[in-house]
Amino acid sequence: MRPLSLDELRWAMLVEPDCPHRSLNDCRNAGDYPSDHERMKRQVQTLSCGLAEVTTEVKVVQFIHQSVKDFFTESTLSVV
Numbered sequence: 001m002r003p004l005s006l007d008e009l010r011w012a013m014l015v016e017p018d019c020p021h022r023s024l025n026d027c028r029n030a031g032d033y034p035s036d037h038e039r040m041k042r043q044v045q046t047l048s049c050g051l052a053e054v055t056t057e058v059k060v061v062q063f064i065h066q067s068v069k070d071f072f073t074e075s076t077l078s079v080v
Contacts, residue, residue: 006059010040 004012014027021027034040041054044061051068054061063069 003060003062009061
């Protein structure tokens with residue numbers, strides 16, 4: 001499993017079953033769309049309580065420690 005890019009995570013966070021937007025363009029124009037990398041980076045840090053970070057070089061979101069990744073991987077697999 002590879003880490004998500006900042007753009008991939010941005011879209012993954014917006015798409016949900018009861019999404020009111022009818023297109024990706026509608027999502028982009030919504031007030032809650034984190035359009036720039038800095039805003040999205042702050043959102044990742046806030047929502048993860050510091051357990052995830054955005055790398056500077058390639059804008060990839062990664063967990064700060066292997067144990068965090070293991071926890072989320074195991075928790076997600078148990079739901080499936």
